[in-house]
Amino acid sequence: MTRITSVSLRRVLDSRGNPTVEADVLTESGGFGRGAAPSGASTGEYEAIELPASESIAKAREHAVPRLEGVYAGDQRAVDNALRGADGTDDFSAIGANSAVAISMAAAKAAADVLGAPLYQHLGGAFRGENFPIPLGNVVGGGEHAKEATHIQEFLAAPVGAPSVSEAVFANAAVHAAVADVLDERGVPAAKGDEGAWAPPISDAEAFEVVDEAVDRVEEEVGFEIRFGLDMAAAELFDDDAEAYVYGDETKSADEQIEYVAGLVDEYDLAYVEDPLDENDYEAFAELTDRVGDRTLICGDDLFVTNVERLQDGIDAGAANSILIKPNQIGTLSDAFDAVELAARNGYETVISHRSGETEDTTIAHLAVATDAGYIKTGTVGGERTAKLNELVRIADDAV
Numbered sequence: 001m002t003r004i005t006s007v008s009l010r011r012v013l014d015s016r017g018n019p020t021v022e023a024d025v026l027t028e029s030g031g032f033g034r035g036a037a038p039s040g041a042s043t044g045e046y047e048a049i050e051l052p053a054s055e056s057i058a059k060a061r062e063h064a065v066p067r068l069e070g071v072y073a074g075d076q077r078a079v080d081n082a083l084r085g086a087d088g089t090d091d092f093s094a095i096g097a098n099s100a101v102a103i104s105m106a107a108a109k110a111a112a113d114v115l116g117a118p119l120y121q122h123l124g125g126a127f128r129g130e131n132f133p134i135p136l137g138n139v140v141g142g143g144e145h146a147k148e149a150t151h152i153q154e155f156l157a158a159p160v161g162a163p164s165v166s167e168a169v170f171a172n173a174a175v176h177a178a179v180a181d182v183l184d185e186r187g188v189p190a191a192k193g194d195e196g197a198w199a200p201p202i203s204d205a206e207a208f209e210v211v212d213e214a215v216d217r218v219e220e221e222v223g224f225e226i227r228f229g230l231d232m233a234a235a236e237l238f239d240d241d242a243e244a245y246v247y248g249d250e251t252k253s254a255d256e257q258i259e260y261v262a263g264l265v266d267e268y269d270l271a272y273v274e275d276p277l278d279e280n281d282y283e284a285f286a287e288l289t290d291r292v293g294d295r296t297l298i299c300g301d302d303l304f305v306t307n308v309e310r311l312q313d314g315i316d317a318g319a320a321n322s323i324l325i326k327p328n329q330i331g332t333l334s335d336a337f338d339a340v341e342l343a344a345r346n347g348y349e350t351v352i353s354h355r356s357g358e359t360e361d362t363t364i365a366h367l368a369v370a371t372d373a374g375y376i377k378t379g380t381v382g383g384e385r386t387a388k389l390n391e392l393v394r395i396a397d398d399a400v
């Protein structure tokens with residue numbers, strides 16, 4: 001029933017206005033699925049390779065599509081093995097991880113369509129759909145997502161005490177609005193960055209004050225605990241030649257960076273710190289995790305790139321206590337699932353994530369529910385971000 005009869009690929013716009021790959025998968029009984037690849041800006045050195053959309057589409061049409069016809073969409077591993085076989089490299093550099101992930105997600109949706117089940121249930125089983133991830137909402141940002149703003153890439157609201165996913169989603173939107181008020185009161189103008197977060201021209205120190213104040217105001221209003229966290233995207237701050245983290249005119253050694261982050265965790269009671277250190281420094285990650293991992297999540301994004309081998313190295317070293325899962329970093333849903341399972345077996349929390357360049361695709365909302373992830377990072381406002389947040393609200397309302 002779920003045998004694939006056709007795979008079509010096209011170029012569509014992503015949220016930055018760049019071309020990305022969209023895939024449609026059809027099955028012999030009329031099942032239909034559509035998936036679109038997101039795209040990063042602060043990409044990790046060890047991510048699977050994204051090719052220019054046109055090139056990726058041409059290569060996938062030539063090498064992958066013929067292999068996929070006849071494969072059962074309901075057998076996700078068979079689909080993803082066919083993609084790996086068609087590519088023949090470790091990093092999808094032959095057909096592009098963008099076509100691979102778009103097809104992998106489209107096939108899953110086509111299978112769910114045939115089965116008449118929501119995607120999260122097809123991927124996660126009959127008992128999923130009761131637990132929901134806490135959404136991490138980007139409210140202030142800079143780094144590679146907005147020039148002339150903060151050095152730290154993302155300040156993330158974390159509504160850890162929300163009684164429901166819907167209340168959590170609305171709390172993050174309220175923090176985003178409260179940040180605008182606080183900035184306005186301080187006379188700071190702010191545009192938005194790639195993910196819809198405010199991108200004010202202020203120091204990191206002032207951004208901490210602004211977010212702290214905005215979170216306090218909303219916490220008082222909603223009556224449940226809201227904390228906040230960071231994506232420091234420190235690999236982007238790290239200068240290999242200087243062997244130091246560069247914050248404008250200031251630099252910090254690895255030891256100073258560890259000290260700085262540990263201090264921030266305590267001062268602001270941070271719930272979450274992603275990529276606080278360079279992607280090649282497992283040792284420093286381990287040291288920081290040892291110091292503050294009992295009271296906050298230290299998450300590896302560029303460090304692990306959703307890759308089981310890199311995650312295993314991290315587990316062996318005691319580096320981080322959580323992993324960011326971005327399916328396009330590794331190329332297929334099966335690979336992303338493997339990373340989630342390895343993390344879960346070793347007590348690492350999982351955080352399913354969007355990219356800074358996104359589309360209306362909602363797969364990651366389903367993936368988070370299907371894998372029982374503790375957190376999802378998918379922005380706060382903006383259509384490509386609310387697409388995922390609203391899908392979570394619909395899943396909770398049994399309306400998908």
Ligand SMILES: C=C(OP(=O)(O)O)C(=O)O
Nearest residue numbers: 040041042043354355356
């Ligand atoms: C979402 C992120 O940004 P990008 O997609 O640019 O890697 C991130 O670094 O976590």
Ligand SMILES: [Mg+2]
Nearest residue numbers: 231274275301
């Ligand atoms: Mg990151």
